Amino acid sequence: MQLSIKSLTKTYPGDVRALDNISLTIPTGMFGLLGPNGAGKSTLMRTIATLQDADQGSIMLGDVDVLRNKAQIRKHLGYLPQEFGVYPRTSAVSLLTHLASLKGVGDGAKHRREIVDALLFRVNLYDVRHKAVATYSGGMRQRFGIAQALLGDPKLIIVDEPTAGLDPGERNRFYNLLSEVGESVVVILSTHIVEDVKELCQNMAIIHRGQLKFNGSPSSAEASMRGKIWSRSMSKQELRDLQGFRVLSTKLIEGRPIVRVFSDANPGEGFQCAEPNLEDAFFFHIQ
Ligand SMILES: Nc1ncnc2c1ncn2[C@@H]1O[C@H](COP(=O)(O)OP(=O)(O)OP(=O)(O)O)[C@@H](O)[C@H]1O
Ligand SMILES: [Mg+2]
Secondary structure: OOEEEEEEEEEEOOOEEEEEEEEEEEOOEEEEEEOOOOOOHHHHHHHHOOOOOOOEEEEEEOOEEHHHOHHHHHHOEEEEOOOOOOOOOOEHHHHHHHHHHHOOOOOOHHHHHHHHHHHHHHOOOHHHOOOEHHHOOHHHHHHHHHHHHHOOOOOEEEEEOOOOOOOHHHHHHHHHHHHHHOOOOEEEEEEOOHHHHHHHOOEEEEEEOOEEEEEEOHHHHHHOOOOOEEEEEOOHHHHHHOOOOEEEEEEEEOOEEEEEEEOOOOOOOOOEEOOOOHHHHHHHHHO
């Protein structure tokens, strides 16, 4: 099973080209969709999730045309939107049971309740299942979001910026949960956090201003930068005077700037060749 996207284009009113002729093939496993704010990630994900239409292009899940068979795709889809909206004062167990019955999951109330309990156990919310979802922390809400996305054993799971706002512990728990899910189904995760992709995804794409900039594995993204990343520590004054370099990033280490530049050949001026990382590739493609 794979998802094939061909020439997908979407322009919003005001001539905002959110998707510009995107073609991508997404195999089973975790796929990272990396892009800065406004890149078009949510637009792409909502389109794959059959919640909005594109102007042009096609999406196939296996041999099913996604945009022409929305009802059929929705049965096999789990979706965690970027904004989940209002959290009701009902308990996790009753909300998930309600969502399960809407999705037609389970054979009768008893079976449905068993599925719901098993899912809440899996996302580690079983002990707090009778508490109102509105009182949950950000991480607990995201885990609840994953539980609802897993209802009905979906073949395609879409999670839109799921780690935004989570503390490091919650982020790790969330990673572990997702990576267990993501072995036999297609999981698409959008993020602007390079680490999310690096830790979780076998395959990835970088999009910027609606355009596909890179598609491949995180390690091949790094490899494409090999021998072309040069770094140097310098004073703040030297940094202000620096000209004629393609600067990818500037970080402070103990208050002193470390500059990373992209250059096919040794740029001289004391720059040392550095081991490339995924962040270099990300900055290279979004500049
Ligand atoms: N309903 C809409 N009407 C008009 N423009 C929109 C609409 N939704 C998104 N856009 C614009 O389309 C572009 C892509 O937006 P989108 O939300 O898909 O990006 P994103 O990568 O998900 O960004 P973020 O990281 O901020 O969530 C942006 O320029 C955005 O302002
Ligand atoms: Mg978004």
